[in-house]
Amino acid sequence: MANLSEAQLKQLYDQAMKLQAARRHEEALACYEQMIAANPRIAEVHYQVALIFTEAGRPARALPHLQAAAALRPAEPAIWRLWAAAVALIAEPEGEATFLAALKRSTLPPAVKLRLQDRFTPGHKYVPDVPPALRAEVRKVMPLMQAGRFAEAELLAASLLSRHPRSAAAANLLATAQARQGKIAAAVAAYGKAAALDPEDAEPLNNLGQVLMEAGRLTEALEAFRGAVIAAPCMGPALVNLAKAMQRSGKCAAALPYAERAARLDPNDPVPLVTLGNLHTLMRDFDTAESALRRALALAPARPDALALMGQALSRLGRDDEAMQHYDRALALLPDLPLAISGKAGLLQTLGRFDEAEPWFRRAFALDPANGEPYSTFLVSHKVRPGDPILDEMIARFDDPKTSDASRISFGFAIAKALEDLKDHDRVFPYLRAANDLTRKAHPYDIKLRHKRVAQLLRSMDSRDWPGAPVPGTSDAAPIFVTGMPRSGTTLVEQIIASHSTVTGAGEVNILADMAAKLLFPGREALAAADLPPDAIAGLGADYLAALHQRHPEAERLTDKSIQSYMYIGLIKLALPKARIVVVRRDPRDNLLSIYKNKFTDGTHLYSNNLRDLGEYYRSFHEVIEFWRARVPDWFYEVQYENLVANPEAETRKLIAACGLDWEDACLASHRNTRKVDTLSVFQVRQPISKSSLNAWQRYEAHLGEMFEALGDLLPEDGNAPA
Incomplete structure (x- = not known):
C-alpha cells in the first residue's frame, strides 16, 4: 500500500475511533489495518485493534498487536494491562508464560509490574486497601451474615457505606446482604459500585455475575465474570462461573479453557471437574466427560450433581444399566435433584418405557x-x-x-x-x-460458513482419482452407515436394519465423521485428499473400529447413524472397503419443515432456525450427494422416505439386500425392536410405519416462502410454491 502522510494517518485514525465508539468494529478494524499497512510502528493503532478483539471475545487475535504495541511503547502500563487481560481470557499456559517473560524484561514501574505478575501467581489473593478503622467495622457485619440476619446486615453495611462512600468493601457487603434477601436490582447496583471503586478486586464482579445469572441476565453475567477473570486469572470460582455462563450461552468449546484452568489450579477441587464433565457431555465427547466425572467422584463420591452427570454420560455411551444406577444414587442422596429426575425420565424415554418415564417428567415439572x-x-x-x-x-x-x-x-x-x-x-x-x-x-449463525466448508471439502475430495487404487492395511469390518439430513427418516432406516438378528444399532455414534474432519481439516484449510498417505486412511478406519468396539465389544455387526457421514463417503469406503453406506432422502419441504419444528441440542444444527438458511443448507447437502454420485455411484445406496412408507415390504427388502444381509421378517416389524433410540424420533420409530407425515408442509405453505425461494430448482415438480 502507498505511504500515507501524517495528515492522512490522523484523519484515518479519527475516523476509526468514531467507528469504534459507535461499535462498528469491522469498519474500524478496516481503517486500522490500512494504517498498519502504511506504518506498522504506531503503538496506539495496535493497542486499539487489540482492544476491539479483546472486548469482542477474540483475545487470541489481540496478542500479536499487543506484543507489537509493547515493543514500541514498553513503559506504557495500559498496553501491559490489556495484554494481561487478553492472556487471562485465553486461559492457556503458553500465552501466560510468554506474557510473564516479557513482563519481567519490561521497563514498567516496579509496582505496576508486581501487580500484574501477582495476578498470575497461584494462591495469591488480592487484598483490598481498607483502612484499619473501617476494617474493624466491616468485621461487625460478618457475624450477622453468617447468622442469616441479612436485613440487619444490610442496615449496618448501608450505614458503613454512607460514612465511607469510597469503600468497595462496604459496597460489596451491602450488595451481598441485599442479594440474600432477593433484592436483585439493589444488589446489582451495589456490586457494580464496588467493582467501579476497586477494579482490581475480582470478588464483587464474581458476586455480581452470580446474581445476574440467577436473574436470567446472561449477557450481563458473562461480562461480570469476564471482568472477574481478568482481575484474578487464578480465582477458581470465577473461572468456573465464566465457564458455566458460557455453557448456558451455548459456547461450550469456548468455555473449556476456563474449567480446565480451574482444574489445574486446584486438582483436589471436584467443582471444575464436574463442570468439565458437563461441558464435554454437551459437546458429545462422552468418553472425556466420563473421565472428568470419575475424577470428580473420586474426590467427592457422594456429590449428587456429579452422579447425575455421570448418568448422562454413561447413557450416551450406551451403558444404560450403569447410568440408571448413577441416577438412582444421586436421587437417594438428593431426592428432588432436577438434573437426576429429568435425566432418569429421559433415559426411560429413550428405552421406550414411556409409561414409566411420565411420572418422572411430571415430577420435574413440579419441581422446576x-x-x-x-x-x-x-x-x-x-x-x-x-x-x-x-x-x-x-x-x-x-x-x-x-x-x-x-x-x-x-x-x-x-x-x-x-x-x-x-x-x-x-x-x-x-x-x-x-x-x-x-x-x-x-446462537447466531452465518450460512456462508457452511458454503465455505462444503466448497473446501469438495475441492479436497476432487483432488483424488475416485475410486482409485485400494488402500493397503484396511480392515474387513463392515459397519453399516445410515446418513442424510436430520429428520429425513434416518432413525427409521437404522431401526429397520438393526431389527436384523446379526446387527446391533449403535445410534448416533458421531466418531468417524469427526475423525475424518480432523484428518482433512488440521487447520483452517482442508488438505488435498490426494495427499493423504495410505497409512493415515487405513488408520482412520482402525481408530474408528477401536472406538466402536470399546462401546459395543460383543456386537457382530453395527449400524452407525451419524448425520454428517455423507460428507466423507469416499474416505469411509477407502478406510473401510466393506462398509455399506445408506443415504436417506426425503421431500425437502417435509424434511426441512420437520427440522424447523424440532428443538435440537443447544449449539447444534444452527442453520435450522431460519427458513432461508434451511433451504440453502439443503442445497449444500444435495451438492455433496451429487458430487459422490458422479464419482462413486455404487459406493452408497439411496432410500427415498416416501417410497419406504408407501411400500414398506418392497423397499425394506431392497434395503436389507443393499446392506449385504439375508432377509429376515423381523425387519418388517421394526417398531417392535426394543433397542434404545436416543433421537427426536424415539416415539415415531416405535409405531408401525405410516404415511401420516407425508405432505405436512401443505398445512404451513403460507409461512414457507423463504424456504421455497432458497430451494429454488430443488423443489419437487408438483410444488409451485409461492415466492
Missing part, C-alpha cells in the same frame, strides 16, 4: 415449573389430547415475562407440538417462529 426443557423433551413422546392442562400451563409460562429466553424456546417448540397433536394448525407457526427466532438470537 419455569424450566421448559423437561416439557419439550416429554412432548417428544407424549400425544396431547383435548382438555390436557399441559397446553395451558406451557402457554402461561411462555407468556410470563419472567420466563428466561432459554425456557421460552423450549416452551415454544413444545406448545407447537401440542397444537399439532390437537390439529390446531393455525396457531402452530407463531410459536414455532418465536422459538426459532429466540434460538437464532442465542
Whole structure:
C-alpha cells in the first residue's frame, strides 16, 4: 500500500475511533489495518485493534498487536494491562508464560509490574486497601451474615457505606446482604459500585455475575465474570462461573479453557471437574466427560450433581444399566435433584418405557415449573389430547415475562407440538417462529460458513482419482452407515436394519465423521485428499473400529447413524472397503419443515432456525450427494422416505439386500425392536410405519416462502410454491 502522510494517518485514525465508539468494529478494524499497512510502528493503532478483539471475545487475535504495541511503547502500563487481560481470557499456559517473560524484561514501574505478575501467581489473593478503622467495622457485619440476619446486615453495611462512600468493601457487603434477601436490582447496583471503586478486586464482579445469572441476565453475567477473570486469572470460582455462563450461552468449546484452568489450579477441587464433565457431555465427547466425572467422584463420591452427570454420560455411551444406577444414587442422596429426575425420565424415554418415564417428567415439572426443557423433551413422546392442562400451563409460562429466553424456546417448540397433536394448525407457526427466532438470537449463525466448508471439502475430495487404487492395511469390518439430513427418516432406516438378528444399532455414534474432519481439516484449510498417505486412511478406519468396539465389544455387526457421514463417503469406503453406506432422502419441504419444528441440542444444527438458511443448507447437502454420485455411484445406496412408507415390504427388502444381509421378517416389524433410540424420533420409530407425515408442509405453505425461494430448482415438480 502507498505511504500515507501524517495528515492522512490522523484523519484515518479519527475516523476509526468514531467507528469504534459507535461499535462498528469491522469498519474500524478496516481503517486500522490500512494504517498498519502504511506504518506498522504506531503503538496506539495496535493497542486499539487489540482492544476491539479483546472486548469482542477474540483475545487470541489481540496478542500479536499487543506484543507489537509493547515493543514500541514498553513503559506504557495500559498496553501491559490489556495484554494481561487478553492472556487471562485465553486461559492457556503458553500465552501466560510468554506474557510473564516479557513482563519481567519490561521497563514498567516496579509496582505496576508486581501487580500484574501477582495476578498470575497461584494462591495469591488480592487484598483490598481498607483502612484499619473501617476494617474493624466491616468485621461487625460478618457475624450477622453468617447468622442469616441479612436485613440487619444490610442496615449496618448501608450505614458503613454512607460514612465511607469510597469503600468497595462496604459496597460489596451491602450488595451481598441485599442479594440474600432477593433484592436483585439493589444488589446489582451495589456490586457494580464496588467493582467501579476497586477494579482490581475480582470478588464483587464474581458476586455480581452470580446474581445476574440467577436473574436470567446472561449477557450481563458473562461480562461480570469476564471482568472477574481478568482481575484474578487464578480465582477458581470465577473461572468456573465464566465457564458455566458460557455453557448456558451455548459456547461450550469456548468455555473449556476456563474449567480446565480451574482444574489445574486446584486438582483436589471436584467443582471444575464436574463442570468439565458437563461441558464435554454437551459437546458429545462422552468418553472425556466420563473421565472428568470419575475424577470428580473420586474426590467427592457422594456429590449428587456429579452422579447425575455421570448418568448422562454413561447413557450416551450406551451403558444404560450403569447410568440408571448413577441416577438412582444421586436421587437417594438428593431426592428432588432436577438434573437426576429429568435425566432418569429421559433415559426411560429413550428405552421406550414411556409409561414409566411420565411420572418422572411430571415430577420435574413440579419441581422446576419455569424450566421448559423437561416439557419439550416429554412432548417428544407424549400425544396431547383435548382438555390436557399441559397446553395451558406451557402457554402461561411462555407468556410470563419472567420466563428466561432459554425456557421460552423450549416452551415454544413444545406448545407447537401440542397444537399439532390437537390439529390446531393455525396457531402452530407463531410459536414455532418465536422459538426459532429466540434460538437464532442465542446462537447466531452465518450460512456462508457452511458454503465455505462444503466448497473446501469438495475441492479436497476432487483432488483424488475416485475410486482409485485400494488402500493397503484396511480392515474387513463392515459397519453399516445410515446418513442424510436430520429428520429425513434416518432413525427409521437404522431401526429397520438393526431389527436384523446379526446387527446391533449403535445410534448416533458421531466418531468417524469427526475423525475424518480432523484428518482433512488440521487447520483452517482442508488438505488435498490426494495427499493423504495410505497409512493415515487405513488408520482412520482402525481408530474408528477401536472406538466402536470399546462401546459395543460383543456386537457382530453395527449400524452407525451419524448425520454428517455423507460428507466423507469416499474416505469411509477407502478406510473401510466393506462398509455399506445408506443415504436417506426425503421431500425437502417435509424434511426441512420437520427440522424447523424440532428443538435440537443447544449449539447444534444452527442453520435450522431460519427458513432461508434451511433451504440453502439443503442445497449444500444435495451438492455433496451429487458430487459422490458422479464419482462413486455404487459406493452408497439411496432410500427415498416416501417410497419406504408407501411400500414398506418392497423397499425394506431392497434395503436389507443393499446392506449385504439375508432377509429376515423381523425387519418388517421394526417398531417392535426394543433397542434404545436416543433421537427426536424415539416415539415415531416405535409405531408401525405410516404415511401420516407425508405432505405436512401443505398445512404451513403460507409461512414457507423463504424456504421455497432458497430451494429454488430443488423443489419437487408438483410444488409451485409461492415466492
